[in-house]
Amino acid sequence: MTSYRSSLLQLLDERGYIHQVTDPDALDALAERQVVPGYIGFDATAPSLHVGNLVSIMLLRRLQQAGHKPIVVMGGGTTKVGDPSGKDEARKLLTDETIGANIASIRRCFERFLTFGEGPTDAVMVNNDEWLGGLEYIPFLREVGRHFTINRMLSFDSVRLRLDREQPLTFLEFNYMILQAYDFLELSRRAGCRLQLGGSDQWGNIVNGIELTRRIDGTEVYGVTTPLITNADGAKMGKTAAGAVWLNPDLLSPYDYWQFWRNTDDADIGRFLKLFTDLSLEDIGKLESLSGAEINQAKIILATEATAMLHGREAAETAARTAAETFQAGGIGEDLPTLSLGEGMNITHALTGLGFTPSNKEAKRKIAEGAVRLDDVTVNDPGLMLVAGDQPLKLSLGRKKHGLLIR
Template sequence: MTSYQSDLLRLLDERGYIHQTTDAEGLDALASTAIVPGYIGFDATAPSLHIGSLVQIMMLRRLQQTGHKPVVVMGGGTTRIGDPTGRDESRKMLTDEAIEANIAGIRTVFEKLLVFGDGPTDAVMVNNQDWLGQLGYIEMLQKVGTHFTVNRMLSFDSVRLRLEREQPMTFLEFNYMILQGYDFRHLSQEMGVRLQMGGSDQWGNIVNGVELGRRMDGAELFGLTTPLLTTADGGKMGKTAAGAVWLNEAQLPGYDFWQYWRNCDDRDVGRFLRLFTDLPLDEIARLEGLEGAEINAAKIMLANEVTSLVRSRDVADLAEATARETFAGGGAGEGLPTLSVGSEGMRIGAILTELRFTASNGEAKRKIGENSVRLDDQPVSDPALLVTVPAGGEVKLSLGKKKHAILTA
């Protein structure tokens, strides 16, 4: 590890957040002597972020924990464009109303993890539509466009990879990196923001903003990125066979959220504890060193700590109690996800897919063929089974040993 002087970079380094910095020495010196306002941008394409964004949210939390000011930038403007990074197709256009509703949903998670207010280190949330929406097209081209060369823009992975795969990129998307660079310049001018953070895939966009601020204003700005976050088996963080692991309760029940962390790979436990919890590093080292069946205690600690931060302590306690009753006691805890099959009933494949236990009816059929599906602990062999539940009654559905739900009429 590098020997940093500032609490900020020392904490980020110790917990594994740092991948690249534009000027580590300069940022370290600044963070040692002044409050650094730093920002991360989040586009509002859905009513919730998923856990792939959690490492960025935790970076803003670390910024505040070390005496600096987090600035959350909601991409009300850039959501209308679409970041081409890592995408093979254009993002669908959203209405103004949908974007505003998404921002309102996303804000609820930030309010749990950051302290908002008017103080020097209190977090603030701003919407880049407020300034991007005021830019005239000709004015934008004159003021900002001259600082970007098409040669360099074509060299960025977000553009180059798309072209190499012969996937179309609209001129609208091509402008995304210019607008993100302008965001940094605007925040520097209007709010004194000196630092932009993000995932490693945002490095090019962040460097653009640093250079734009220097060229237009002579400002000294800094960029910092986190490593690409993958699970030990090489999978993308936040993605499962059943879909994204959403941060908001409305998109994913608390029990399912808790179970994601409880079921993580043994090799990921220590890293996830450092990134996603506030547990002391010596305690994390102890938990990370557990072996055999004892590692499950560390996974439960991880699930409880993350769920408490993102949802609430009550949700974490209920999920742990439900898991204990379901797995150890053979019962059906009250915190299990529930699904109504209606008075007419529902096919077993549709139920498994609706609960996100499987990604498709085809996968559901395969699981049934593997004898992995049970109703009230009795195996299901018919992939076309119509499941009905008596009025006022309930049936426990299980997929393997780790996924359970309650079916009602």
């Protein structure tokens, strides 16, 4: 690890958040002598963020913990354009009403991780539509567009990879990197923002904003990126067969969120504890040293701490109790996902209805593999009709997915 003097870069470094830093010595000195406002942008393409966004949210939390000011920038303006990074096709264009509803829904998540208010280190949330929505096209091109060369824009991964795959890239999306760079300039002017944080895939966009701010206003600003967060098997964190691991409880229950963390690979325990919990490094070191069956205790602590941060301590402990009752005692926990059978339902549809399988075809395949159990008895008939009585039925897929079937 690099030797930093400021508490901000020390904290980010020792917990594994730093991949690249622009002018680290100057940023380190700035963070030592003043409160540094720093921002991350989030597009509002859905009513919830997902666990792939969590490292960025935790970056803002660490910024605040180190005595600095987090700025959450909601992309009310850039969402209308669509970030081409890592995408093979243009995103569906959303209405202003949908974008506004998504932003309101997403804010509830941030309130779990950050302290908002009017103080010098209190977090604020802003919407970049405030400045992007009022831009006049020709004046904007004259002031900002002249600082971007087509040659360099074509070299960015977000553009080059789309062109290499011969996938269309609209002129609308091509403008995204200019608008994101302009965000940094505006935030520097409006909020004294001196730092942009983000994932490693945003490095080029961050550097664009730094250069634009220096060229137009002469202001020195900085950037920090995190490494790409992958699982031990190399897969991008948060990508599961069942789909996105949402942060809003109406899209993913606290119990299922707890289970996501409980299923962490042994090799990822220490790294994820540093990134996604507030446990001390000393406590994390002790948990990292566990081996054999004891490593499961570290996974339970990771799951409970991560869930408590998002959903509250009570929901996290309820999820942990439910898991213990279901897995250890073979009972039925109080917090399992439920599905109403109505007048009756095919077991294939029940598996898909609970979200255990992405399709009925996959459900039938799991039944054929012998991976499905009803009240702990293996089911072999994909056409089995289920009818709930006074007591709920427990439907299980493998060892880790359990749900209740009710009337």
